[in-house]
Amino acid sequence: MKIAAVIAAGGTGIRLGSRVPKQFLELAGVPILLRSLEALIAVEEVCEAVVALPAAHIPAARGLLAGRTWRIPVRCVRGGETRQESVRHAVEATPSQADLILVHDAARPLTDRATIERVIAAAWAKGGAVPALPATETIQRVSATGRILKSPPREELYAIQTPQGFRARILRRALESARKAGFSGTDESSVVRWAGHAVSVVPGSPANIKITRPMDLEVAELFLEGGRGSVEPRIGHGIDYHRLARGRKLVLGGVEIPFEKGLLGHSDADALAHAVCDALLGAAGLDDIGRHFSERDPANRNRPSLEFLAEVRRMLDAAGWRIRNVDCTVLAERPRLAPYRDEMRRRIAGALSILPEQVNVKATTTEGRNAEGRGEAISAQAVALIERRIR
Incomplete structure (x- = not known):
């Protein structure tokens, strides 16, 4: 028997509050997409x-795949515009x-061999x-106004997971028929059933949970750690x-x-970014930013410091x-930084493969005192909390 695997990886990470698409977030040091694929x-x-995913995410996915031997x-x-269209393309x-096609959510990284x-x-x-x-709980049909309409018998209700498997001929014909008829199902099984x-x-x-909300990442790591x-x-x-x-770009x-x-x-x-690097390196006992990213190294000249953060994250993973979280303070008299703080959070979180809420x-001023207050310099401080499990 020959089986083709389709990975639906269209997630955006919006419900996770992440700037990084959820399939690229790391779970115990490994991107979710790679865990699901493996x-x-x-x-x-x-x-x-x-792997089916938005066009904008294909370069990042190819970069991840190139780092492994398959x-x-x-x-x-x-x-496509919908999950169904994306799966059809794949x-x-x-x-x-x-002979058989398996369709799996990229956001289900803990599916086990026995289930497959x-x-x-x-x-x-x-x-x-x-x-x-x-x-395992009572599930109700509820109106748009919040009124319970009906209580379906619990013994008839199941939470459907992936991977979903179909004979290739059946799935191909069902998806094409649905396209022509304009039918939209909630998953592949609903399309196949619609097709008769x-x-x-x-x-x-x-354990085969779908990573949708921040707590799901916590639960998934607990499953991995046993x-x-x-x-x-x-x-x-x-x-x-x-x-x-003068003559320099201001990047924070x-x-x-x-x-x-x-x-x-x-x-x-x-x-x-440098303060965050040092906070993380210090917490892990891995020396400081100067040792790892020396000013004497030509490769670091004009290098984006978010790349330093990404490397520090990999050191911590190893x-x-x-x-767990990072808390930062920037000391600057000018410019006003409040309009940029949310984007700073998102970019730092993206470089560290964590959520913005972490x-x-x-930002604060020094009321005209010292070099920051005189507009001669800007400084930043950061505190980081990290953890590891001891067995």
Whole structure:
């Protein structure tokens, strides 16, 4: 049997509050997209994988894929306006010799081998199958005004997961028929059923959660860690100071701010990003920014400091540390920084592969005192909390 795997990776991260699309966020040091993809590719019968995602995200996805060695071809295709259209594009790109097609949410990084094999066996035997968990709470139909309309029998209600599996011929025809008829389903199983085919349910897994909200990341990491061991927290402090000079761009937190002066330094002199780097390095006991990103290194000349942050994150990952939050303060008399703080938070969070709500940026003046107050310099301070699990 030859199986093609389709990964639906159209998530934006809006409900997570993340500037980084959720499929690119890291879960225990590994991007969610790679975890989801690796789970399917581990099945020997899978002969090719196709990832459907927005065109703007394809370069980033290809960059991630290029960093791994895959035993089968893995391709990226442009998605559509809806999940159904994206999946159809990916299915059209799968090899014609595929007997079975598995469709999986990129945001389900914890699917297990047993669940995948149950789906494959049932789909091959019956034409289509989905993993599901029986509802454990009362589920009501509710009107637009908030009034309960009906209570469906709980024994008939299941929460449907992915991967969903179908004989390739059935899924291809169902998606094409739905396109021509203008039918839109909530998932592949609803499209296949609309096309007149039966879909069976097999037991899913409680760990096969979909990463949608910030708490889902926390829960997923607990599943990965097995809920064992205690947590070792560490706190680090960082401070950075740069003189203002004409002819330089002013960059703080990765945001270029219109001003007649910029900060003087070997890199882009982003004092805020540098302070965060030192806070994280200090918390992890990994020395300081000067050791890792020397001013004597020509490669760091005019380099964006957000790249330093991304490298620091990788150092922490390698040492088993997880970033819990970062709190920063910028000291500057001018310019006014309040309009740029939210974008600073988003860019710092993106570089660190964490959520914006885990980053706080404040700004204050020194009321005309010292170099900051005289408009000669800008400084930044940061405090970071990190943790790692001790078994």
